[in-house]
Amino acid sequence: MELVALVILLALVEYMFFSLKVGMARGKFDIKAPAITGHDVFDRYYRVHMNTLEQLIIFIPAILVFAYFGDPTYAAGLGAFFLVGRIMYFMSYVNDPSKRGLGFMVGWVPMVLLILAGLASIVRQLIG
Numbered sequence: 385m386e387l388v389a390l391v392i393l394l395a396l397v398e399y400m401f402f403s404l405k406v407g408m409a410r411g412k413f414d415i416k417a418p419a420i421t422g423h424d425v426f427d428r429y430y431r432v433h434m435n436t437l438e439q440l441i442i443f444i445p446a447i448l449v450f451a452y453f454g455d456p457t458y459a460a461g462l463g464a465f466f467l468v469g470r471i472m473y474f475m476s477y478v479n480d481p482s483k484r485g486l487g488f489m490v491g492w493v494p495m496v497l498l499i500l501a502g503l504a505s506i507v508r509q510l511i512g
Contacts, residue, residue, distance in 0.1 A: 387457065454504070466495055473488050
């Protein structure tokens with residue numbers, strides 16, 4: 385479970401980094417709070433940040449469920465792919481939003497696998 389905890393904490397650090405980048409972009413492009421739009425590049429940073437939040441609400445319970453009922457090592461491995469996917473998504477979205485698809489998929493597929501593996505692990509324990 386230590387690896388799973390590490391991956392979750394790294395996901396939170398990654399999210400905090402994205403938050404910092406949004407704040408820096410807000411200053412750079414003079415976007416006054418509470419505005420959340422106003423410059424194309426700022427909007428990209430903001431969307432990466434918000435999309436990551438949207439993903440974390442699924443990712444964190446999914447990795448915990450699979451780690452607890454299934455296999456924590458595989459859960460951590462899938463979680464690591466999620467982290468890499470988020471980095472790819474961040475870099476591609478900020479540079480060219482039309483190229484964000486690969487990074488999104490590299491993060492999304494492991495999240496789906498975590499959910500399915502968690503469900504399968506619970507069902508296996510219930511019937512076995």
